[in-house]
Amino acid sequence: MKNYTLLKLLTLIICAAGAMTTHAQVRYPAQLQIDTLEPLAAKANQVVDVNLPESLLRLIPIDAIKINNDTDAKDTNTKELKQIIAGLKGVYVKNFEFINEGEYTDADIAPIRAQLKAPGWARFVNVINKREGRKIEVYLMTAPQGARVEGLAILAAEPKALTVVNIVGIIDIEKLSKLEGQFGIPELDIEADKPAEKKPAKSSPAVAPAALTKKP
């Protein structure tokens, strides 16, 4: 009996020692395997990857966050950005740029689309600008009760560029545009419509839909 207790104690000590040197990374359902797009790198002229897992995001003190052009820390934009960041559990960005048009096809994006067919994911916004050949899709991962957004994915496809943004955590997508230009998230020209202009989608969570518009 005494030996058994000692063995348990020893196991605990060894486990604790192991835990000190191991970095455990939690994987959330809304986190995409964004690296499945890596084969596309061989065709690209430029590839940018930004990875901000929860372990790094947690280090950022909310009070230290300030939008560059804000002069007043109490500015609404900064306040809203702080609210968004408080709920984040990960930010992942992968951007490809190509020299010529048509260097990637739908088949290249298939690994990401396949992940977005998993339960919980639903396409929320789909904007196609035929003149510019630009297509932006926003997918939301909602909790089983459908009450809140637990993650989102943006697929921005342009003739010579492809960007995938995966934001994990509780997000109010009305305020999504505030994250542009922060943490390596590119300017995707995401703007929230005024709630009065659009009716919320039937299957969507209780937030106003976002519109994706091209800034002048």
Place this chain on the structure above:
Amino acid sequence: MRHSRRNLLLLLLSLCVCASSAHSAGAGKEAEYNTVVRLIESYYHVKHKGIPVLANIGMKTAKVLSSDVRRVMRFGDFKLAIFEDQDFSARDGFVEFHQQLRQTLQPAWSPLLAVRARDEGLTYTFTKEDGEKYKVLIIALAQRDGTVLQVDLNRAEFIKLLQDPEGQTKNITDDATSAANEDPE
């Protein structure tokens, strides 16, 4: 008596396990930087120039330092390897080097930023938490030059890096390399 001796043995064994874990983690700090330098040398067939003096410039002397060197001092301890006038265009590192670098550093180091541009070269930023300090490993390879830089950042500097990974990676690299090019005399 026999039980207490066995307990003592078990305790010693446990302590040995803990000590060896801590030692291997510590040894890894040096090994990863050196392994990255060696990986670049073997992959691109280039040779680096170490800057061993640099880490001691401000630490052990009371000389009046230039603004560049003083700026670098905010990093605390750092290591720098410079590749000057070498040919990095001989091999395409876009896919294969990228994979090898990640295999070398992960999971101990987290990849924060990777910028691969065919005309401008490769820039990588990896991070690792180390107690109250944050270790940052930056690898920047252009057509003819390259740097491998490992610095310790304090929390405030590290947060700046997280908020603007691309801009701050460039600032840190510029500060370190400009200081390295200065004559400490």
